[in-house]
Amino acid sequence: MAPELATQDPERHQVDANSIRHAYADLAPFIVDTPVVYSATFSDMARCQVLFKLENLQMTGSFKDRGGLNKLLSLSQAERARGVIAASAGNHAQAIAYHAKRLGISAKIVMPKPSPLVKIRATRHWGAHVILEGETFDDAFNYSQQLVETENRIYLHPFDDPYVIEGQGTMGVEILAHHLCQDLDAILVPVGGGGLIAGLATYIKQTRPDIQVIGVEESSCNSMFQSRQAGEVVQLASQPIIA
Helix, strand or coil: CCCCCCCCHHHHCCCCCHHHHHHHHHHHHHCCCCEEEHEEEEHHHHCCEEEECCHHHHHCCCCCCHHHHHHHHHHHHHHHHHCCEECCCCCHHHHHHHHHHHCCCCCCECCCCCHHHHHHHHHHCCCCCEEEECCCCHHHHHHHHHHHHHHHCCCCCCCCCHHHHHHHHHHHHHHHCCCCHHCEEEEEEEEECCHHEEEEEEEEHHCCCCCCCEEEEEHHHHHHCCCCCCHHCCCCCCCCCCC
16 A cells, blocks of 8 residues: 555655755754764875764754654644654654654654664654564565554655655755855765655755765665666665664
């Protein structure tokens, strides 16, 4: 079953630089404008100036705050009253739990059983009802879809949603406004599901097309690289990684 869609019909919601700017205006009071810092160590290694955007200092510790909150803000009052559900191994779970509680929205999060205990505890701490199901994200996702049917909750996808992509793209607004980032040549973006790079690339390339946007994947989980090579979506089995 496809995830439950909001009344705004996400499939028709167009994400562009202007919509990302509007989203940032909505999100700014509730998220951290995370610092950009210079790394002498990495700059020496790379023989160029290397900067880091510290999204680990975001409200729940990752960029997922941006997309999760933007999606929640897109819901109508009727949809908020139905409650939300998400499947996640940790960061999306914490973001939805934190911001749903702040907005007064009931949230259930389905997490794989091997999820880090610290992330399970944090998600519960923020007020979400946590269900541990299966060994992989796919197991948790499939169970969450059963609950969408039986409980009529709104499903919040961690990356495949234009409001989530739009929210992640707000990082680009902060990057280009920072005084250290006025002469950027390239932005390197970690790629998992693809929501972050989709949002960032949209904003950066429409605002500063001279800046390269480069996706970086863990070599054993390079589904984006393989998908681009194949010209179609390539799904890989779950792999243990350092993250």
